[in-house]
Amino acid sequence: MSGKFDLFFDNLYLENYKSLLNFAYRLTNEKNFSEEIVQDAFVEAYKKIELLYHHENPVGWLYLTVRNISKAYLRELAALKRRISFDDVQLAVTDRQSDELLQLNDLTQNEADLIRKFYIYRFSLKELSQEYGISLSACKMRLKRAREKLMKAYEIKT
Template identity: 25%
Template sequence: MSTRGMRSDAVNKGGANSMTSEQREIFSEIYIDNWPKLLRYAKANKWCAGVAEELVQDTFHDAWSKFGELSDHENIGGWLMLTLKNKMRNYIRSRQRDVKLFAEYLDRPEDIAAPDNFVNKIITVNALSTIQKFICDNFKDDDVVLFQRVIVDGKSHKDAAEELGITVWASQKRIERMRKKIKEEFPDF
């Protein structure tokens, strides 16, 4: 079924919460038709390869919540691709900013080179940087390891969550809370 030229009565401007079964079916077809192409595109970018699935899923989340706008668009695939490109661009900017700012606060970047021994290594080093001390003093060991995996190593929330035995949502919320605390203490971070 082609989604171009959808019947106007099949589209509800109210968003995803009030979608009819016909609209859900249309959305499912859009999802099935476009998921592989978007995923290939995201994986092709070296900066986004590890989080490609999350970025594509976020793209479809936006499509779901803006179904009225999406269904009126004459090039649905183009709308999805542009949304994905924007998400990738934002992810890359955020990742580069995190790496740059975190590196600026580290006195000894080699202290975090061995992720498996990160917590022990960071605690036993004599000359801890200010931010390292703050992280060790204010967060549980699991949170420190999660921070290392997602922010420093650039792993996806999905991979980090699987490794630590938590949900993706828990990983995202923990990082969000940690960033907020760190930002309060270090406004440039």
């Protein structure tokens, strides 16, 4: 990437990060996901920096990208809530029962812990990634895979 694109991107980031973060938060009401959404938007901007450099409204492009990523996140979250609802059972299920439930579904102890901490104990992705010593995106992927494994096992057993 040339120097003019680097400078353009740096200025775009520094001047718009906070306002885009606030915008994403207003759309999602979720601080950690808002940070991730804005970072994803800047990753897209970096990938298309030449197009963005010549765009008539690069800031508008960023806002639109944040909005689209936020909508995709909200759709994924709604679909997840429809498929698995730990909230309905969390009051009735003790830790021991939740251990049994998760073990019945062939999850490894790590996967079960990750699912339990995220859905039952409401750990944020950032907290989980720090606890496990992995990146935020790796944590999301582990959670996604554990969730898919749980859903697949649940479908087979019901």
